[in-house]
Amino acid sequence: xxxxxxxxxxxxxxxxxxxxxxxxxxxxxxxxxxxxxxxxxxxxxxxxxxxxxxxxxxxxxxxxxxxxxxxxxxxxxxxxxxxxxxxxxxxxxxxxx
Amino acid sequence: xxxxxxxxxxxxxxxxxxxxxxxxxxxxxxxxxxxxxxxxxxxxxxxxxxxxxxxxxxxxxxxxxxxxxxxxxxxxxxxxxxxxxxxxxxxxxxxxxxxxxxxxxxxxxxxxxxxxxxxxxxxxxxxxxxxxxxxxxxxxxxxxxxxxxxxxxxxxxxxxxxxxxxxxxxxxxxxxxxxxxxxxxxxxxxxxxxxxxxxxxxxxxxxxxxxxxxxxxxxxxxxxxxxx
Numbered sequence: 001x002x003x004x005x006x007x008x009x010x011x012x013x014x015x016x017x018x019x020x021x022x023x024x025x026x027x028x029x030x031x032x033x034x035x036x037x038x039x040x041x042x043x044x045x046x047x048x049x050x051x052x053x054x055x056x057x058x059x060x061x062x063x064x065x066x067x068x069x070x071x072x073x074x075x076x077x078x079x080x081x082x083x084x085x086x087x088x089x090x091x092x093x094x095x096x097x
Numbered sequence: 098x099x100x101x102x103x104x105x106x107x108x109x110x111x112x113x114x115x116x117x118x119x120x121x122x123x124x125x126x127x128x129x130x131x132x133x134x135x136x137x138x139x140x141x142x143x144x145x146x147x148x149x150x151x152x153x154x155x156x157x158x159x160x161x162x163x164x165x166x167x168x169x170x171x172x173x174x175x176x177x178x179x180x181x182x183x184x185x186x187x188x189x190x191x192x193x194x195x196x197x198x199x200x201x202x203x204x205x206x207x208x209x210x211x212x213x214x215x216x217x218x219x220x221x222x223x224x225x226x227x228x229x230x231x232x233x234x235x236x237x238x239x240x241x242x243x244x245x246x247x248x249x250x251x252x253x254x255x256x257x258x259x260x261x262x263x264x265x266x267x268x269x270x271x272x273x274x275x276x277x278x279x280x281x282x283x284x285x286x287x288x289x290x291x292x293x294x295x296x297x298x299x300x301x302x303x304x305x306x307x308x309x310x311x312x313x314x315x316x317x318x319x320x321x322x323x324x325x
Contacts, residue, residue, distance in 0.1 A: 004135060007301050011142045019149035027154040027162035032278040033098045033254065035161040040271055042264030047103035049195040057195040059152060075152055078190060082148040086186040087141025090179065093125065094132040 012083070019075030023059075024068045098166065098250060098279075099191065100205050100257075102198030109261025114203030120211040121185055127178030131306065139304055140175045144183040146293075147171060151187060155285050163282030166250060168213030169221070169243035170290045173235070174297060176306040177218035184210035208253040216249035217242035221307055235308045236295045243290035247283035251275040 030038060037043035055062045056074045064070035105113070132140060147167030154162035167187070171180030188205050191197050197205045217239075224238035255275050259268045298305050 003301070004138075007304070008138055008142055011146065015142065015146045015149045018146075019152055023149070023152040026152060026164075027156045029154070029156060029160050029162040031098065031154060032157070032161060032163050032251070032275070032282050033100065036271065036274040036278060037104070040264075040266050040274060042104065042262065042266050045103045045263045046101040047198070049102065050199045051193060051195050054193055054195055056193060059194055059196070074194065075149065078148050078152075078194060079145045081193075082187055082190045083141050083145040085190065086144030086183060087138065089182065089186065090128070090132050090137040090140040093128050094134060094137040095129060096134075 019079045020072040099197035100201040106261040117203040117206035124178040124181040131176035131179045157281040168246045169217030172218040173307040181214045212253040213246040213250040217246035220245045239294040240287040240291040243287040244283040251279035
């Protein structure tokens, strides 16, 4: 493998470990905006998400009972989808010699 | 900082959608100059990494967490236009995870993919212009850009809330609360961004857009190890 490929494969493996393993230890406290919305009393104005009920809603894969496994799978699916969409877009946009 | 549907009224959400479309359109043009056979795969990886980073909520204060926004990281590694596209792709994918609203996508893209990324880029570029050249400078500038990008994104949300917030809440209180909590989150953003840029620059300095000075033709110049 050339240097470029080694770098990309290493980076992708690190990314998959972060999304598929480390993420299951992430804090579940509300994030900055959610906390401000609660404290300032406008959290209630949030509407139900139109894709609530999606198979990966809330970074959990529907039908997978184990909480950690479900979150890990959702992370890996998200990384895969982002890589496919982003990578495809950037390959189309790139300058060709 | 993902804005759900309902916080901001329809007219302001539509206006933000128009800003997002125009901004992303400009970035699609600008990204052509930043992307070639070597940087395009890296940009895909950066988008995937930002998705992963946004899942990693870290605690910042009592009962509050924050996560990487990734705008500064993307701007430094692959350039601001491509960086905006990276974050926008992440925000788009996240809608399917019900993270960030659908009608609020324009607000989220404007706040995080445009304001966040370009604030970081401008701060980094200004610092690199006045500080001595070197890897340490790029890492330090990335950290400063990261902190600035989170604060700017928090203020951009506050501006949209002032214009079209559905709830009748004193805007000064929202601005103060957003600013203070995101100052803390911004420190986390700065640490993660600096650590990641330092890792990449130590093995492949030639792949770091900000270190190359943003000139794709200079891709080969810094391949050999240089002292920071």
